[in-house]
Structure formats: C-alpha cells, structure tokens
Amino acid sequence: MSKLALKVTAVEELTPLVKRFRFEDPTGAPLPVFSGGAHITVEMPDGDTIRRNSYSLISDPYDPSGYEIAVRREDTGRGGSRHMHTAVAEGDTITVSVPANLFQLDLRARKHVLIGGGIGITPFLSQLRQLDRAQQPYELHYAARSRAEAAGIALLPQAAHIHVHISEEGNRMDLGAILDGHPLGTHVYTCGPEGLIAAVADQAARLGWPTSAVHSEAFTAPPPGEPFEVTIASTGQTVAVKADQSLLEALEQAGVEIDYSCRGGACGRCETAVTACDGQIEHNDHWLSADERAAQTKIMPCMSRFTGTRLELDL
Amino acid sequence: MTMQFNDETFRGDYTYRNSPEAIRRFPFPFDRDSYAYSVNIEQHPGGPKGSPFEHMFDVDEHYVAEMRDREITLAEDPLRCQSLPHMELAGWDLLELIMVSKARDYPDLFSLTRAGNDWHWINRPMGIDKRFIFLDAATLPYGPMEYITRQTQGDFALLHERDGNLWMDAGMVTSQADWSLDFDVGMNFFEWHAPVPKARQMGVFDKALKFLLAVGQGQHYRRLNWTMTVNPRLDTSPENYHKWGPEKRTITPENVGHKQFLRVELQTFFRLPRSHALAFPIRCYLASLDDLVTQPKWARRLHRVLRDIDPDLADYKGFAVNRDVIVNHLSQFDDGAPTSPGIFPED
Numbered sequence: 001m002s003k004l005a006l007k008v009t010a011v012e013e014l015t016p017l018v019k020r021f022r023f024e025d026p027t028g029a030p031l032p033v034f035s036g037g038a039h040i041t042v043e044m045p046d047g048d049t050i051r052r053n054s055y056s057l058i059s060d061p062y063d064p065s066g067y068e069i070a071v072r073r074e075d076t077g078r079g080g081s082r083h084m085h086t087a088v089a090e091g092d093t094i095t096v097s098v099p100a101n102l103f104q105l106d107l108r109a110r111k112h113v114l115i116g117g118g119i120g121i122t123p124f125l126s127q128l129r130q131l132d133r134a135q136q137p138y139e140l141h142y143a144a145r146s147r148a149e150a151a152g153i154a155l156l157p158q159a160a161h162i163h164v165h166i167s168e169e170g171n172r173m174d175l176g177a178i179l180d181g182h183p184l185g186t187h188v189y190t191c192g193p194e195g196l197i198a199a200v201a202d203q204a205a206r207l208g209w210p211t212s213a214v215h216s217e218a219f220t221a222p223p224p225g226e227p228f229e230v231t232i233a234s235t236g237q238t239v240a241v242k243a244d245q246s247l248l249e250a251l252e253q254a255g256v257e258i259d260y261s262c263r264g265g266a267c268g269r270c271e272t273a274v275t276a277c278d279g280q281i282e283h284n285d286h287w288l289s290a291d292e293r294a295a296q297t298k299i300m301p302c303m304s305r306f307t308g309t310r311l312e313l314d315l
Numbered sequence: 316m317t318m319q320f321n322d323e324t325f326r327g328d329y330t331y332r333n334s335p336e337a338i339r340r341f342p343f344p345f346d347r348d349s350y351a352y353s354v355n356i357e358q359h360p361g362g363p364k365g366s367p368f369e370h371m372f373d374v375d376e377h378y379v380a381e382m383r384d385r386e387i388t389l390a391e392d393p394l395r396c397q398s399l400p401h402m403e404l405a406g407w408d409l410l411e412l413i414m415v416s417k418a419r420d421y422p423d424l425f426s427l428t429r430a431g432n433d434w435h436w437i438n439r440p441m442g443i444d445k446r447f448i449f450l451d452a453a454t455l456p457y458g459p460m461e462y463i464t465r466q467t468q469g470d471f472a473l474l475h476e477r478d479g480n481l482w483m484d485a486g487m488v489t490s491q492a493d494w495s496l497d498f499d500v501g502m503n504f505f506e507w508h509a510p511v512p513k514a515r516q517m518g519v520f521d522k523a524l525k526f527l528l529a530v531g532q533g534q535h536y537r538r539l540n541w542t543m544t545v546n547p548r549l550d551t552s553p554e555n556y557h558k559w560g561p562e563k564r565t566i567t568p569e570n571v572g573h574k575q576f577l578r579v580e581l582q583t584f585f586r587l588p589r590s591h592a593l594a595f596p597i598r599c600y601l602a603s604l605d606d607l608v609t610q611p612k613w614a615r616r617l618h619r620v621l622r623d624i625d626p627d628l629a630d631y632k633g634f635a636v637n638r639d640v641i642v643n644h645l646s647q648f649d650d651g652a653p654t655s656p657g658i659f660p661e662d
Contacts, residue, residue: 002531002532002533002534032532032533032588033588033589034532034588034589035588035589035590035591038591061589062589098531098532098533099532099588100531100532101591104476104477104591106477107401107402107404107475107590108399108400108401108477130589133450134404212477212478261529261531267529268525268528268529269529
C-alpha cells in the first residue's frame with residue numbers, strides 16, 4: 001500500500017472528546033486528491049508495535065494542500081484514538097496511507113440524503129463539498145445527544161439543507177419524516193452507530209426504497225476482547241493476540257505477511273482461510289456472508305476474534 | 316522531436332509497418348511455450364527501458380497514424396465514444412492522468428502548464444495548443460474523456476463502481492478485438508465478459524473482479540491479452556464485421572507471413588481519484604508473422620502455442636479457420652530448441 005509521510009500542521013479541540021488534525025506534505029508538495037467519503041489509515045507507533053486506525057477525510061476532496069481528520073477519543077478502545085489525543089502534536093511527522101474509499105456517493109442519484117449520527121458525521125464532510133461542487137441536490141441530517149458533544153456543528157456549513165437534531169433538546173431525528181416523499185432516484189447514506197444504520201435501512205424498506213439506493217458506512221474500529229492464540233499453518237508459529245489488540249495487529253507484530261486496506265472489516269483485503277478451527281470465531285466484519293461465517297473456514301483478521309482451543313490460519 | 320512517426324494506414328491499402336526497433340519492443344504475450352487463461356497481472360509501469368511497459372501511456376511510431384484512424388472511425392460511427400452522464404467526472408480524472416503522465420514521460424512531445432484550474436496543454440505531434448479550464452467542460456471541444464482519448468493510443472473503458480461490481484458506463488472504443496461499446500455500455504463486469512468461453516466456470520472472473528475492486532489510488536497494474544487479426548486493422552468491430560470478416564478468407568500459404576497479424580492488448584488499470592472510477596485502457600499492438608519470426612525465440616514459441624491451443628480458444632480468438640496455414644508456416648522456424656523463460660527476445 002502506498003504511504004505518505006506527512007507533517008501535523010494543526011490540532012484543534014472541537015469538543016472535549018473530539019479533535020481535528022490537519023496533515024500536510026513537509027515540502028508543501030500537493031497530496032493526491034480523493035473522492036467524497038474516502039478514508040486514510042494512520043500509523044501510530046506504540047511501544048514495539050504500530051497501531052493503524054482508519055479515519056474518514058473531512059477536508060475538501062479536491063484540495064491537495066492537506067488532509068484533515070476528526071478523531072473521537074474512545075477510552076475503552078484499543079488505544080489508537082487515545083494515542084492521537086495525547087501523543088500527537090503540531091510539528092510531528094505521521095505516516096498515513098493514500099486515500100481509499102468504501103463509502104462513495106452514487107453519482108447517478110437525482111438527490112442525496114445524508115444521515116450522520118455522532119462521529120459518523122465525518123465521511124459526509126468531504127461528500128458535501130463534492131456535492132456542492134457538482135451542484136447536486138442533497139440534504140444532510142446530523143444527530144447528536146447534546147450540543148456539547150456535537151463536534152460536527154463546528155465543521156458543518158449553515159444552510160437550509162443542513163439539519164441538526166439534538167436529542168437532549170427534544171429534537172430527535174424522525175427517520176420516517178426524513179425518508180418520506182423524495183423523488184425517484186434519491187439515494188440515502190447513513191454513517192453512525194449500528195442501531196442508526198439498521199433503523200434507516202428498516203424505515204427505507206417500509207417506505208419502499210430500493211435496497212440499491214440505501215448505503216451505509218460499515219466499518220468501525222476493531223473491538224477489544226479476550227486474549228487468544230492462533231497457529232500459522234505454513235510455519236507452525238503460534239501468535240498470541242492480546243485483549244486490546246486485533247488479530248491483524250498481532251500478526252503484523254509477529255512479522256507475518258498479510259495484506260490489508262480498511263482495517264474495519266469492510267474491504268475484504270485481509271480475508272484469510274482457516275485450516276483448523278476448534279472453537280468459535282467471533283465474526284465482527286461486514287465482508288463475509290452468513291454462510292461463510294457459519295462454515296468457520298474464513299476469518300477477517302482486522303476485526304474478528306476467537307474463543308476456543310485451536311485456530312489455524314492458512315498463512 | 317526525437318520520435319519519428321510513420322505515415323501509414325490501418326484500412327484500405329494497409330500500409331502499416333513496424334520498424335526493426337518497433338518489432339524488438341513488441342509486447343510478445345507468451346512467457347512460455349503453451350497458453351492457458353490466467354489473471355497474469357503485474358504492477359505498471361515498470362519494465363526494460365524502451366519497452367512498452369516503461370511509461371504509464373506508451374507513445375510509439377504509430378501514434379499520429381492511429382489517431383488519424385480513430386478520427387475516421389468516429390466520423391463514420393459517433394457511438395464508438397459514449398459517456399453516461401454520471402461519468403463526466405471520471406473523464407476529467409482520466410484527462411488529468413494522461414496529460415500529467417505524458418508531459419512527464421515525453422517532455423519533448425507534450426507539455427502541461429497548470430495554474431489552479433487554468434490549464435495549458437501542448438501536443439506537438441498532433442499540432443495542438445489548447446488552454447482550458449479543468450472541470451469546466453464548456454472550455455473543451457468535446458467532453459473530457461473524448462478530448463483526451465482522441466489524442467491517446469488505445470481504447471478506453473471507464474468503469475463505475477457500485478453494488479460490489481463494476482459497470483462499463485463510458486468508453487472510447489475504435490481499435491477493439493470484436494467487441495462493441497454500444498452493446499456493452501451500462502453492463503456490469505460479468506455481463507460484458509459473458510462471451511468468453513469457459514472462464515466463468517473456472518472462477519477467473521470472480522477473482523479478477525475482486526482484485527479490481529481492491530485496486531487503490533496510486534496502485535497501477537497491467538496484463539497482456541492477445542488475439543489474431545488478418546491485415547493490420549485497428550477497427551475489428553462487430554459493427555464493421557462485414558468489412559473485415561471476409562478478409563479472414565484471403566489467407567494463403569504464400570501470403571500468411573505478411574497478412575496474418577498477432578494482435579496484443581496491453582491492458583492497464585488505474586483507480587481514478589475524484590470519481591473513484593476505474594480506468595481501463597486497452598492498447599493494441601500489431602505484428603505480422605514476418606515481423607515476429609525475426610526473433611527466433613518468438614518464432615519457436617508462437618508455433619508451439621498456436622499448434623497446441625484448445626480449439627475453443629482458437630475459435631474465440633478468431634483464427635480457427637486459418638490455424639493450419641499459420642501453424643504450417645511457423646513450423647519452418649521451429650527447430651525444436653528450448654526457449655528461455657519470459658517474453659523478451661534473446662539477444
């Protein structure tokens with residue numbers, strides 16, 4: 001995967017939990033432009049290991065002068081966002097991947113309805129700039145619990161088609177009203193908690209939206225869990241996966257060659273065949289089908305974990 | 316300008332010819348003495364200096380004549396170039412990729428000066444000097460894809476990604492091996508590949524699609540494909556089959572050496588940044604059997620490949636009717652000696 005060594009040129013606290021980071025080329029060279037909804041993978045050295053987290057780009061996709069991301073601090077996570085909040089400062093050098101996109105706009109749409117919950121607002125910030133540029137009609141709905149937590153407010157333009165729903169103020173998002181009455185050819189995109197994505201899909205189905213017009217950003221950070229061990233079939237090597245580590249991170253730390261891209265269970269790049277499984281794979285990805293999950297012959301190391309006595313991987 | 320461009324035709328009197336240098340750099344597609352389907356993908360660009368793999372977009376002695384031939388084909392049939400409305404952004408991405416690459420790789424032939432979105436493009440071989448505004452289609456005489464592909468050798472398909480598939484939603488196709496953009500436009504990856512024998516059952520396309528969907532920005536790949544064509548004709552389209560199909564029947568043992576051409580496609584893949592579309596350029600190279608047998612390794616290998624190929628493939632690749640004549644002709648150049656691995660000629 002192509003990587004870029006960039007300089008941190010701005011760090012801004014948007015809310016007590018969310019910081020905005022800006023990265024630029026140290027020589028001022030233009031960065032690759034990208035498409036709305038794209039993300040980058042950020043490398044964070046942490047002791048003897050490198051953590052890699054993917055974050056949506058929130059800056060103008062056509063502006064090559066810098067990349068911006070917004071990071072919400074998750075104190076119960078694996079430590080990546082905590083590292084960004086506590087250890088990354090202006091002037092630091094940071095390694096990121098070139099942009100990739102698993103949540104692109106369908107440019108055929110007559111109209112776009114964007115629904116973001118909490119930190120799930122981030123991919124829409126680049127998309128709405130692309131839509132503005134293309135002069136395509138859209139409306140954006142942003143839901144947050146309280147104004148203090150709503151980092152998106154500082155990042156969103158004020159316009160009639162940008163709607164902010166603060167549940168604490170009794171202004172909860174009414175999905176039935178939002179999804180009703182759009183012209184044929186409208187597409188809806190959701191990013192946020194699983195519950196929001198499911199609620200939009202459910203409401204859209206009730207209102208007769210075609211499933212091909214309903215999109216969601218599936219990838220999330222890998223969940224921590226109980227420690228476990230895997231065996232590498234080609235070498236017999238045993239790799240221990242710690243509680244706050246993903247299987248992919250443990251394999252990388254052990255020097256096992258493995259491909260990846262999104263690190264969030266959505267792109268399929270790290271799919272690995274399972275050659276022996278005595279126990280239960282906890283499939284946390286959005287890539288494998290229900291049949292593939294049940295068969296327990298494939299695993300997505302970026303997201304999924306294992307409980308049992310033996311898991312052997314075709315690596 | 317250092318490069319000399321041939322004055323030649325790809326129809327009518329067929330004056331197309333390869334110089335000895337063009338033969339030596341011909342992208343011979345067989346790396347062993349037999350042929351079977353494979354995904355055979357490698358990174359692009361990258362290859363020996365002077366080879367067609369050295370640069371992102373190869374420019375050779377046939378450039379100006381090929382562009383003239385494209386102009387004739389488009390004048391007769393404008394539907395060879397189509398772009399569905401949502402693909403204009405991908406057209407701009409492609410225009411940028413080609414202009415930036417060509418100006419960097421061939422500075423004596425092309426130049427691009429950019430001040431924000433005010434662009435100045437000079438194409439010396441074609442005598443073009445154009446100022447325009449990037450992303451403003453009103454400042455070009457054609458849409459962005461058509462504008463740049465009227466100045467770039469090879470066919471182009473622009474593939475839109477959605478629903479876990481790729482859709483051929485735009486293209487410029489005038490030098491194709493018997494397929495039609497007008498027929499395929501709007502189809503998905505499996506639909507437009509449906510005529511290929513046996514490959515679907517072999518799972519080739521599932522693997523290929525998965526690979527293509529994962530191609531990221533800045534990662535470029537290529538593969539070679541091949542077929543056989545009688546006479547050096549670029550436009551072997553279904554639309555014009557009545558013009559070139561009967562020419563297959565003109566092959567004799569006496570003329571096969573100079574009338575039978577190996578047609579090689581250098582296919583490349585690029586993820587486009589703003590549109591997230593995939594660009595799929597298909598560059599066509601033609602060499603006669605007479606050209607190819609000047610390289611003893613190629614002569615031996617081509618004989619063995621065509622002699623032993625699956626009859627269904629010979630049929631699909633359009634030379635079943637002339638296979639015996641071709642193989643008999645090539646057999647005189649095959650002394651049974653072993654051939655070295657790889658596609659490049661032996662020194």
